[in-house]
Amino acid sequence: MILQNIPNIKNTDSNNFFLLSGPCAIESEEMALRIAEKVVKITDALKIPYIFKGSFKKANRSRIDSFTGIGDEKALKILKKVSDTFGIPTVTDIHEVSDAAKAAEYVDVLQIPAFLVRQTDLVVAAAKTGKVVNLKKGQFMSPAAMKHAVQKVKDAGSDKAWITDRGTMFGYQDMVVDFRGIPEMREFAPTILDVTHSLQQPNQTIGVTGGRPEMIETIARAGIVNNVDGLFIETHFDPANAKSDGANMLHLDNLESLLTNLSAIRKTIVNLLIF
Numbered sequence: 001m002i003l004q005n006i007p008n009i010k011n012t013d014s015n016n017f018f019l020l021s022g023p024c025a026i027e028s029e030e031m032a033l034r035i036a037e038k039v040v041k042i043t044d045a046l047k048i049p050y051i052f053k054g055s056f057k058k059a060n061r062s063r064i065d066s067f068t069g070i071g072d073e074k075a076l077k078i079l080k081k082v083s084d085t086f087g088i089p090t091v092t093d094i095h096e097v098s099d100a101a102k103a104a105e106y107v108d109v110l111q112i113p114a115f116l117v118r119q120t121d122l123v124v125a126a127a128k129t130g131k132v133v134n135l136k137k138g139q140f141m142s143p144a145a146m147k148h149a150v151q152k153v154k155d156a157g158s159d160k161a162w163i164t165d166r167g168t169m170f171g172y173q174d175m176v177v178d179f180r181g182i183p184e185m186r187e188f189a190p191t192i193l194d195v196t197h198s199l200q201q202p203n204q205t206i207g208v209t210g211g212r213p214e215m216i217e218t219i220a221r222a223g224i225v226n227n228v229d230g231l232f233i234e235t236h237f238d239p240a241n242a243k244s245d246g247a248n249m250l251h252l253d254n255l256e257s258l259l260t261n262l263s264a265i266r267k268t269i270v271n272l273l274i275f
Contacts, residue, residue: 002132002159002160002162002189002190003018003049005132005160006051006089006108006109006132007089007108008083008087008088008089008108009049009050009051009088009089010044010049010050010087010088011043011044011047011048011049011050012049014047014048014049015270016046016047016048016049016263016266016267017048017224017228017229017230017231017262017263017266018048018049018050018051018229018230018231019039019043019048019049019050019051019230019231019232019233019259020051020053020091020109020134020192020230020231020232020233021039021050021051021052021053021231021232021233021234021235021255022035022036022039022052022053022054022234022235023035023053023054023234023235023236023242023249024054024055024058024234024236024242024243024244024245024246024249025054025055025057025058025067025069025075025242025243025244025245026054026055026056026069026070026075026078026079027070027242027243028070028078029078029081031236031237032052032054032078032079032081032082033081033082033085034237035235035236035237035252036052036082036085036086036088037086038237038252038255039052039235039252039255040086040088042255042256042259043259046259046260046263047263048259048263050088051088051089051090051091051108051109052079052082052083052086052088052089052090052091053090053091053092053111053232053234054075054078054079054082054090054092055069055075055092055093055244056069056072056075056076056079056092056103056106057069057072057075057095058244059095059096060095060113060115066244067243067244072102076092076102076103076105076106076107077106079092079106079107080106080107083107083108089107089108089109090106090107090108090109091107091108091109091110091111091134092106092107092109092110092111093110093111093112093113094110094111094112094122094126095113095116095122096122097121097122097125100122100125100126100128100129101125101129104129104130104131107131108131108132109131109132109133109134109162110126110129110131110132110133110134111133111134111136111164112126112133112134112135112136112149113136114136114137114138114139114166114197115138115139117135117136117137117138117141117146117149118138118141118149120152123135123149123152123153123156124152124155124156126153127152127153127156127157127158127160127161128156128157128158130158130160131160132160132161132162133153133158133160133161133162134162134163134164134192135149135150135153135161135162135163135164135189136164136166136194137163137164137165137166137181137185139166139167139168139169139175140168140169141168142181143165143178143180143181143182143184143185144184146163146185146188146189147187147188149161149163150163150188150189161188161189162189162190162191162192162229162230163185163188163189163190163191163192164191164192164193164194164232165177165181165182165185165191165192165193165194165198166194166197166198166232167194167197167198167199175197175198175199176198177193177198177219177222177223179222179223179226182223182226182227182228183226183227186227186229190229190230191228191229191230192228192229192230192231192232193219193220193223193228193230193231193232194232195216195219195220195223195231195232195233196213196216196232196233196234196245196248196249196250197232197234197245197248198219199212199213199215199216199219199248212248213239213247213248213249213250213251216233216250216258217258217261217262220233220258220262221261221262221265224262224265224266224269225265225269227269231262233250233255233258234248234249234250235249235250235251235252235255236249236250236251236252237251237252237253239251
């Protein structure tokens with residue numbers, strides 16, 4: 001496991017899955033700290049290694065009037081404040097080569113969005129920062145194709161790569177998760193299941209992505225049973241009024257029961273593997 005490369009990561013000896021969780025986008029300092037405080041309390045109680053997630057900007061939007069962020073430096077400083085306040089690592093996604101070094105000054109993990117994971121210059125720039133690079137599998141890519149994305153990180157001089165499966169396009173307006181890909185991608189790098197984005201319903205006629213958050217626990221349970229190393233879950237205390245991806249985020253009030261159930265399943269799976 002590559003968690004030893006993450007500063008301030010806790011509960012690494014618990015043999016539990018690790019978690020990347022937080023809002024889709026940083027909307028304000030107050031909201032980021034409020035969400036982080038709640039998730040830290042839950043993950044500490046359940047002994048889950050935790051990395052706070054928040055996008056400092058949203059470059060991939062359906063419409064030009066969609067929310068893109070509160071300002072790059074302002075959002076990155078909020079991510080740093082979350083890390084300093086709670087003593088936890090953070091992850092954010094980058095969209096341009098110039099974002100890599102800039103974001104690396106504030107966060108611990110750099111994430112490559114699914115639509116951009118074939119962009120060699122972007123992947124190489126992230127790898128050269130020395131940070132862990134979380135490569136999101138393109139919705140259009142096979143699990144086997146992620147071997148080449150991981151190899152780009154290695155060829156850039158780093159062995160700090162993760163893969164995140166965020167679903168595969170099924171027609172024009174739906175996503176599916178092919179769980180056969182989990183063991184295949186784990187041969188290349190530690191593998192995470194992005195539960196919430198896997199339930200997106202893209203290409204809606206109104207220009208706002210839909211989702212099926214009622215299926216979050218179903219997908220997450222299947223991921224744990226199939227031995228994913230980590231889970232990615234976006235959460236918000238008011239998804240209906242979130243500025244980005246509210247349709248597929250988990251309500252923060254539902255996170256504790258979900259993670260409690262998933263931790264119990266994980267413990268059962270680990271015991272089965274031992275015996």
